[in-house]
Amino acid sequence: MIRMTITPKLFILLSAALVWANANAQISPERLLNADQEPQNWLMYSGDYDSHRHSTLDQITPENVSELKLEWIYQVRSRAGAAEKFEATPLVVDGVMYTVSPPNDVVALDPLTGRVFWTYSYSPSPEARVCCGRVNRGVAIHDNTLFMGAIDGHLLAIDARSGALKWDVEVGPASLGYALTLAPLVIGNKVIVGPAGGEYGIRGYIVAYDVETGEQLWRFNTVPGPGEAGFESWEDPEQEAWRTGGGSIWTTGSYDPELNLTYWGVGNPGPDWNGDSRPGDNLYTDSVVALNADTGELAWHYQFTPHDEMDYDATQIPVLVDLNWQGQDRKVMLWANRNGLFYVIDRVTGEFLLGKPFVEVNWMDGFDAAGRPNQVLAPTEEGTFIMPNNQGATNWYSPSYSPVTGLFYIPSWMDTYSVYTKREVEYEPGRQFVGAFPTMAMPALGVRPTNVRLPEEGYGAIQAFDPQSGEMVWRFEMTNVTDSGVLTTASNVLFAGGREGSFYALDARDGTMLWRQSLGGQVASGPMSYEIDGRQYIAVSAGAGLFVYSLPQ
Amino acid sequence: MRSVLNLIQQQLRALIIIAGSAFMFMGLPAGIAQEHSYAPADIETGRGLYQANCLGCHGDNGDAVDGANLSTGRFRRASSDEDLIRLIRTGIPNTPMPPHNTMSVGQVRTIVAFLRALPAGGGMASVDDREILIGNPERGEALFNGNALCSVCHGINGGGLLLSPDLAGIGSQRSPASLELSILEPGAEVRAGNRFYEVSDLNGKISVGKLLNQDTHSVQMMNEDEKLVSFLKSELSSYGFMGSPMPSYLDVLSPEEVSDVVAYLLTLTEENAQ
Numbered sequence: 001m002i003r004m005t006i007t008p009k010l011f012i013l014l015s016a017a018l019v020w021a022n023a024n025a026q027i028s029p030e031r032l033l034n035a036d037q038e039p040q041n042w043l044m045y046s047g048d049y050d051s052h053r054h055s056t057l058d059q060i061t062p063e064n065v066s067e068l069k070l071e072w073i074y075q076v077r078s079r080a081g082a083a084e085k086f087e088a089t090p091l092v093v094d095g096v097m098y099t100v101s102p103p104n105d106v107v108a109l110d111p112l113t114g115r116v117f118w119t120y121s122y123s124p125s126p127e128a129r130v131c132c133g134r135v136n137r138g139v140a141i142h143d144n145t146l147f148m149g150a151i152d153g154h155l156l157a158i159d160a161r162s163g164a165l166k167w168d169v170e171v172g173p174a175s176l177g178y179a180l181t182l183a184p185l186v187i188g189n190k191v192i193v194g195p196a197g198g199e200y201g202i203r204g205y206i207v208a209y210d211v212e213t214g215e216q217l218w219r220f221n222t223v224p225g226p227g228e229a230g231f232e233s234w235e236d237p238e239q240e241a242w243r244t245g246g247g248s249i250w251t252t253g254s255y256d257p258e259l260n261l262t263y264w265g266v267g268n269p270g271p272d273w274n275g276d277s278r279p280g281d282n283l284y285t286d287s288v289v290a291l292n293a294d295t296g297e298l299a300w301h302y303q304f305t306p307h308d309e310m311d312y313d314a315t316q317i318p319v320l321v322d323l324n325w326q327g328q329d330r331k332v333m334l335w336a337n338r339n340g341l342f343y344v345i346d347r348v349t350g351e352f353l354l355g356k357p358f359v360e361v362n363w364m365d366g367f368d369a370a371g372r373p374n375q376v377l378a379p380t381e382e383g384t385f386i387m388p389n390n391q392g393a394t395n396w397y398s399p400s401y402s403p404v405t406g407l408f409y410i411p412s413w414m415d416t417y418s419v420y421t422k423r424e425v426e427y428e429p430g431r432q433f434v435g436a437f438p439t440m441a442m443p444a445l446g447v448r449p450t451n452v453r454l455p456e457e458g459y460g461a462i463q464a465f466d467p468q469s470g471e472m473v474w475r476f477e478m479t480n481v482t483d484s485g486v487l488t489t490a491s492n493v494l495f496a497g498g499r500e501g502s503f504y505a506l507d508a509r510d511g512t513m514l515w516r517q518s519l520g521g522q523v524a525s526g527p528m529s530y531e532i533d534g535r536q537y538i539a540v541s542a543g544a545g546l547f548v549y550s551l552p553q
Numbered sequence: 554m555r556s557v558l559n560l561i562q563q564q565l566r567a568l569i570i571i572a573g574s575a576f577m578f579m580g581l582p583a584g585i586a587q588e589h590s591y592a593p594a595d596i597e598t599g600r601g602l603y604q605a606n607c608l609g610c611h612g613d614n615g616d617a618v619d620g621a622n623l624s625t626g627r628f629r630r631a632s633s634d635e636d637l638i639r640l641i642r643t644g645i646p647n648t649p650m651p652p653h654n655t656m657s658v659g660q661v662r663t664i665v666a667f668l669r670a671l672p673a674g675g676g677m678a679s680v681d682d683r684e685i686l687i688g689n690p691e692r693g694e695a696l697f698n699g700n701a702l703c704s705v706c707h708g709i710n711g712g713g714l715l716l717s718p719d720l721a722g723i724g725s726q727r728s729p730a731s732l733e734l735s736i737l738e739p740g741a742e743v744r745a746g747n748r749f750y751e752v753s754d755l756n757g758k759i760s761v762g763k764l765l766n767q768d769t770h771s772v773q774m775m776n777e778d779e780k781l782v783s784f785l786k787s788e789l790s791s792y793g794f795m796g797s798p799m800p801s802y803l804d805v806l807s808p809e810e811v812s813d814v815v816a817y818l819l820t821l822t823e824e825n826a827q
Contacts, residue, residue, distance in 0.1 A: 096781045105649075110783035113771045117781045121610065121649035152646070161779050162715045 040531035045183035049255040050320040053400040055529035058491035059536035072114035074546040076101035086541040088138040092530035103134035118163035124152035127174040131199040138183035149180025167214040194249020198267040201433035204247030218296030222247030235280035246270030254318040267313035273435035281306040300350030312339035336410040338392030356470035359393040379420035389416035391444040398485030398526035407464040416458035474511035485526025497523025591666035599667030624671040683730040686812040693817025722826035724819040739799035752792040
């Protein structure tokens with residue numbers, strides 16, 4: 001009675017059904033742990049859990065980098081008007097590139113041609129409020145699932161093959177300023193994020209969700225509440241300041257699998273520029289926290305800027321390095337902070353090992369033995385001239401560490417200053433909770449088409465530092481400041497860019513300029529590298545485009 | 554592979570024809586909750602505004618967004634034209650639908666006029682409004698999930714192959730006759746997002762899959778392993794569209810059984826889609 005023919009086409013589909021049913025995890029936890037073993041891919045925001053932003057690919061060299069040619073450009077489109085800053089670092093996973101078109105469209109691209117496989121478009125709630133642009137820094141991957149944080153405080157899980165939504169959770173309420181701008185971090189079965197919103201009086205946290213279900217697995221409050229360790233550092237007699245204490249999270253953390261610790265930089269206390277309502281150190285704002293990756297329990301913390309009134313939030317990428325420190329093998333963390341100081345910290349214990357300025361700094365004049373800065377300047381009602389400026393000596397822009405040169409590379413804002421003035425500030429839900437915006441000769445965010453500033457009003461640099469001595473080895477100076485991250489490669493090529501839109505290669509050993517291109521829009525992202533069919537590619541987001549380069553075939 | 558085929562063949566052998574009982578006849582689904590009649594001039598104005606503001610995402614025929622087919626006359630989140638106007642102006646939070654608050658209410662009303670005038674083709678080029686037999690949805694569901702093997706490939710709100718269209722909402726999007734035609738003659742008309750493509754490389758290795766994107770120089774597909782793959786046409790010996798991989802059920806199911814499956818598919822409305 002039944003006469004169904006199994007056609008070749010049906011056979012293919014049924015075969016696919018079998019494959020699908022038995023599909024292996026595409027990106028397993030083990031692959032993420034060993035991300036440095038597959039340099040053809042770029043599996044997480046900073047390349048690997050150490051966050052070196054260093055590629056072991058070596059086809060592009062100081063000798064041939066001048067031959068680089070543009071392979072393709074992918075132009076992002078914003079439905080809400082002109083694209084705002086394009087800050088995402090793309091991932092490349094087994095022949096597919098994933099990036100985020102601002103604010104929150106995930107795109108799967110062919111890394112050879114830049115052609116689109118699919119787009120997942122998400123319109124954030126109109127209630128979303130972000131201080132500094134409707135931006136996103138990229139996705140994370142586990143198995144066949146991508147994770148994207150949205151500026152309305154949602155975390156989304158998206159099928160990496162079809163672009164279909166798997167789950168969507170609210171991490172924090174958009175109406176109160178909670179927003180996700182960072183690329184999430186996946187560790188094992190957890191996807192870890194935290195909310196931005198330090199200018200809106202949020203109370204921050206780092207939170208882990210189950211990659212399969214979106215169920216919350218743990219949460220660490222970056223501003224502790226009553227009964228939690230660190231609460232004693234919020235000393236206002238009313239015990240209210242912690243409720244709006246800030247402690248935002250907007251850059252991706254790092255992970256040491258041997259210690260099972262994940263490290264995160266925490267943002268400024270709220271309100272930003274008048275700390276009178278929040279006496280005390282205001283833990284864990286402006287700190288790095290080391291958390292047990294299974295439980296979220298705090299192992300240690302180090303606070304870079306206690307009781308910050310300069311908005312020096314510690315939202316930098318923790319760079320994990322194993323080195324011989326004064327005759328002893330140590331697991332350390334390198335950290336160039338927005339407050340102008342370069343730090344070496346023992347990442348097992350949190351012990352302060354070294355702190356030295358990497359730009360002009362006048363707000364402090366030294367450290368005590370425990371690494372607490374001796375602060376000598378703070379905002380006043382009359383106004384205080386403080387270096388570095390409010391945007392900081394560096395910021396969220398990714399640094400790089402090259403195990404080949406042993407140097408740490410910092411995107412730096414040189415000789416900048418602000419005048420900080422204290423003003424009364426009151427919390428209103430959903431409104432900015434900051435104080436008086438400091439004056440700056442250097443525009444914090446806006447990029448102007450022309451630059452007529454004096455050098456003493458500030459300039460940019462890529463600086464190479466020796467972690468052992470904390471001394472600068474070389475400096476590549478730029479007329480304008482930069483919001484670009486730094487990529488280094490095993491062949492001693494360093495890639496970075498500038499606000500005026502130049503993208504360039506330096507010799508990582510001495511800072512010699514090797515190659516440059518004008519991309520016509522500011523580089524405000526971290527470059528990355530990947531390989532397909534034996535060819536090395538360099539990718540960078542700039543302006544409203546994703547630009548990909550390789551050597552001629 | 555072999556075992557799966559054997560299993561399917563066994564199941565097909567076991568397929569039992571259920572004798573038809575209560576049949577009913579139906580035309581187009583109850584239709585279009587249109588409250589106003591719109592002037593041709595409004596529809597034309599709306600067409601222009603649609604093309605300027607909506608076409609980028611929703612496509613020429615209003616069917617480019619999965620789960621948000623505008624050509625059906627049925628809307629999950631709006632029952633009246635006023636609802637629709639409000640929804641277009643405010644957008645839908647946490648979805649790809651942005652606010653369009655730069656247009657006046659009057660302008661948005663013309664877009665609604667245009668949407669109401671779209672043929673209810675569910676993304677098909679033609680509207681198939683023949684009256685056909687509608688069977689028993691419970692029996693159809695049993696066939697869908699059982700002996701007819703539909704659910705091997707097609708999910709409903711997930712669960713099927715990524716290569717095959719998920720059928721959530723299909724009952725709102727397609728006419729009964731069009732569903733019947735797709736069962737009996739699957740290749741007769743295939744929606745743009747569901748088309749298959751076949752490429753052969755210079756060594757004769759063939760890959761097939763769902764077409765995702767194409768241009769003069771390259772083609773992007775989801776292949777039979779549900780992986781995203783891209784080919785340069787210069788590195789292919791041949792490439793092109795292929796027919797639907799879905800088998801015809803013309804000689805597999807009885808007319809009554811086809812009517813049962815159609816009846817079941819008509820219950821898969823937008824209201825029940827996730």
